[in-house]
Amino acid sequence: MSNPEKRIKKIFPFGTHIYREPSRPLEEIIRDMRIMKKLGFNTVKIQESWCINERREGEINLEKIEILIEEAEKLDLYVYFGVTMEQAPAWLWRKYPDCRLVYSTGEKHEDPTQYLLPADGKPGPCWDHPGAREAGKRFIAEVARRLGRYDNILVWNIWQEIGFWPMRQIPGSLGFCYCPHTLASFREWLKEKYGDLDTLNRVWRTGFGDWEEVEPPRTFPMVPSYIDWRYFMDDVYLSRVLQWKAEAFKLNDPKHRPVFCHVASPSIGSGAEWRWAAQADVFGSSCYPAWRPFHEWDYGSPNAGESAPRELSILYEVEWISMIYDYVRCAIAPPRECWAAELQGGPISTSLHLGRVPEPEDIRRWVLTALSAGIQGLSFWNHRSEIFWSEAYGFGLLDSIGDSSLRAEEAGRIGERINCYADLFCKRNVSQPEIAVLINEDLWHFSQASGNNAASHLSFTIRGIYRMLWENGLWTDFVEINEASLNDLSRYRVLILPFPLALDENVFKTLCEYVSSGGVLISEACPGRYDKYGFARPGELISEAKEVFSAEHLSLQLCHEPTRPPKWTPIERSYGEIRPPTYLSGTGRFSEHGVLASLYVEKYRVHGAEPILLCDGDVAGLTNKFGMGRAFLIGTFIGHAYAAFRDKRTESFLLSLLKSVGVMQRKIGELTCRERIGENGKAVFLFNMSPKTVVEKIDVSHFSNVEDLLGEKIELSSGRVTIKVNPFEVKCLILEK
Template identity: 35%
Template sequence: MDDLDRIYLFGAHCYRVPSPPLGQVVEDMQTMKRLGMNLANFQISWSWCNPDDGKYDFGDLVTLLAESDRIGLFASITLTMEQMPKWVWDTYPDCRLMNARGNRIEDPTQYVLPADGKPGPCWDHTGVRREARRFLDALMETTRGFKHIAYWNLWQEISLAMVNPGASGPDRNVPFNPETLDAFRDWLKARHASLEALNNAWGTRFPSWERVEPPRLYTKVPSFMDWRRFVFEGYLPGVVEERKRVIRKGAGSPTRVAFHTCHPLFGAAWEFAWSRLADYYGTSFYPTAQLYHGWEHPGGILEEVEDRRHELWSSLYHLNYGRCTASGPTRYLISEIACGPYNVGLHVKGDVTREDLRRWLLLQIAAGSQGVVLWNTRPEIFWDEAQGQGFLDGNGGLTPHAEALREFGDALKRHSDLLANSRKPVSPVGIGVDDDTSLFLEGSDAGVHANMPLRGVYEALLTLGVDPNFVDVNRSDGQALARRRILFMPFAAAMAERTVRKLAAYVEAGGVLVSGPTPARFSEYGWAYQSGMSPEAELLFGVRQKSLCQVAEESSLWRWTPKPGRAGDLRAPVVLKGTAELESLALRASFYVQTFEPVRSRPVLRVPEPGGRNAVAGVMNRRGNGRVYLFGTMFAYASLSEGCHGTRAALGRILDSIEVPRARQGEVVMHRRFWQGAELVSLVNLGSQAGFWRDEAGAPSLEDILTGEVFGPGADIPVPAHDLRVCVRRVD
């Protein structure tokens, strides 16, 4: 265990109940070892291991831990606490989660599906917490002698997800249990200096703390913002911390813990704080099901050429977002990665090939992972995922795509230390993530607009040869922001004035800020500024808003545009014309057209108005040693979904004006990781034709991580169309 920091964890989930016969699981672990894996994950369920009060059965787990130790595999144990025993549900009938209507969620599932037992009970219930501690204490007593346990996964795909198709928002919104509401009030007391301060923030007149309530049926109110902040800052991480305390106390020796999400919480920054609670933090990654977001899917049968390019950039968006949340010393772990088709009930999906699996493994390396765990060994036996997943067949034999795992295992034998410890450098380009806007959009039932602007600007920057970082604007101090030469905020509709002041200080110190439309149109509590922009934002951008309207999409599409109620609700499609440093560029307007009256700023975009006049639709303002750009349209949508080359060209000009390096040759872009003088070089070809990357003359040779092929200084390194390769460069 002392050498664990030098080992890139490479394993698979091989046990969860209901499970195939234990003998098959043992055989599969031996196969894993032969393939070069070093970790076996066992998912245990509270209801299975503790079927009655005082009765514990850890027999399967002990057998598997002993076998994994015998054959030289590390073990990890995933807890499924939401799958609570029926006797606990019966003992504490008031532990059921209450929704916003005051109804209890009656679903004491005894199965791991759906959703690993989520949402489970109310974890603020004292009886449930007591029984959970008893169970975990017994579990730790049983496993204490096994020293090869690499980590404990405290919460598989952390969330309050509820499988309840068609349920309304109030029916799904939890937890409104009395104990949790008391905890919410305590959290509010710490956040607000006084009851008067809370009433001022919310626009309410609660006479006492005991009367304070979160909203239940209507979310477009200020109190919703604090309620959801509490869930993400208080309730969910509080559950993790409780489990962490019990596990570490029971282990009797230093013990590593982990947890992960089913996908990054795109648009929000809660995970940047969550990750500090764990030694390993990360995400699931299912390119078989998670590639298309919002309105991206074109419908019908997907063409392989466009689908493959989409897979590359969408996967890197997913994986890099997750990596950026794993802050400080926390290691970034891909806790689940697909290795077989994602079947759902009667619907079966296409086969996963050796090349697919090879590409996915390389993508997560390119994004910065420090460990990966496959889902799973043999095909699924459970109803809703029948015959899906798996790198083995039903008899335990290797599938054709399993050969990609052997190649990856061989690479680990040569480069495990570099893969485990190398990290991507801090990028000079940041994409800001703001919780206030994320919550505001959630409350507006418009959460898609928290994610899609980030996807749009990421795809544009990736194409331009930039490897950006996602940045937690809410929690980053001035020093952290100053590490970025340029920061993109593609849609920050709701911002606290303190956040705007923080951005202003960043610009004054020499940073460059690029904003999408309507920055700080609303406060962090959803209060609308009557002028269309907060006072601090008006100072930062050097403008006053003149007008704001929605603009129709090209070709009469209705992807993000609301249907008009009358003539004049939508402006006809229009193109914005660049001026000054954006001279000669044409940017397609998307979602909004916002026009401005410059105060200290100068125009960089203009839009035609009736009568042949042009209005200002974009500005640049100098502030201290830096500058800000304000685009009065959703430029991220124009680039991503409208194929607007002018938008990408505009971003490229701004990057070039501050000499941001771009690692791009033709359609091939390069990403890098470093550790102790060695580096991993990932070459990603976003083009539909084979490409090349000419390496630096005079640099040490590069070795392909999988094939071992060596490329000398100045060599042209081939990269197949819509594919990637990862190479190692070591300095002797």
């Protein structure tokens, strides 16, 4: 084995997945590892499968994996190693027939196949079953002991793409898990949360006489118990699974390597990622930019028979990458790291639907965008095109045959250049934004239960707000309000409260304190219309909102969209339900602006607030000085207007509002600019998401050395660098003191 010093050498992990079952022949993989090393990669990902490696209980065979790890060590390659515990062996199901996950209808999830497709064996066994959990712990412990002797293992991945998916589509089912073990665990958690049954009955408005009678909803989600049940399954159950897997590695790895887990993609609007990230040393997300960058409601989203517009596709790919890794990075508390756990390497392939082959400029754009959002490691999926059925011929940096490709060469080149500045890019050092979008897990679960696409509306308005800000160089963090202290919130000049229909009093009191102490709050319509458990409030706003906004609710009405067919508007049940397409007109200091109303128009009766938007002569937007800060209330959902219609008046209104409270765009001429700050310099990312070439001059007089990250020639004169950025290109300058 190599010198232990190698294990702690400072690198930016830059790798690619090379092995999972069913796999290519071992000799081909070994040959491909040599190719990847030659191309410039420093890490390979190896994924084991529990059902393959422990076919009979207690007989663990890791021979193939050990051969690959040893070959990687000879090549001076690090290993990013993942276990696939949800792909459980057949003997486990036979030994513990009651370890199957149970749907709310009482049916057991039954899937005896042993393939990694479609979802790495998910949902797997119920890990509340003590026998299944102990068997899983024993397997991980043995893997850690046996493979832990290798110095080149960099990190252990305990769960790749966390979640319960895929579920069977059972009519009326509310998902997992209703087995006796999980229900007992849920009751214990409720006892800890509420203390006694009387308190639970008061909050839920139920009449249980014994703890054993308490159950989550089974057919109808719009009840208070659903909020606690979904939090328990998404945030508590899944976090506990991550916790015991992590502990099994940490207790048995002799070299105590970090533990890693990642999501397929963050659920925008959900706060579960904050709880999951807390269970590992490294947290990340997969990202396949060309796998449908359009939401179905997005402006320009193609219909069947239409071609996807190229320029919008590129823009949305870049914005999606940036939002994914901003979201994940914000869920991670220091000193934990953020990785691009899987990044698309080749064409998307879903059975007979084969995507376009990425060009070198795609790879460059994707990697640099992820890097700008703060990633500290990256692994492509996959090194060579897939061999198995539904993903066959897809995802590879290399095609099914051949020793190279233009995209693989470009990826390797980028990886080598990033590692010239490993000290800079291995650190959490994205420049601090002035704006944060608030995330609320209880609101997410309320929206999931509410129907009428409520969860999609929550995600979509966040997407639109982020898009407006991103395209104007206004970088944005995400803050889970239930995890944040007043001190945490005070790091931001502005907080944006999206789709805030259900709010807890304690959450809003924290926001009031933030405003009172000098912060700026921008709320979309209907703040606290419901409490967190779905009960209506007198006056149709949370009581504290009346004080901080100095206004009361007047009326609320759905509104039609400006285009046909509609994207989200329901069919009117009778006349007068839905108002025509509506612009809210600016007034006072915002008289030159307007906002396209989306989904709802809420009007207000003001008491001391300053009107800023009007509808039919009534106030539909306002601002109020509260304590040392300021609160804005906008009577619609502004993210929809931009994401769905790219409404420029709405964009201009938001930019003007932010400018009025001192938040300025980060741009250099026509280029948006983002930075990662190091001890002795910084990386400056320059985005040109327009169809024309942009040339700008940048003052670098305070720096002793200026380089293009990818080694391109730059023009430097009199302390200014002239930079040319081609259409839809991302560049990165390294400025050293």
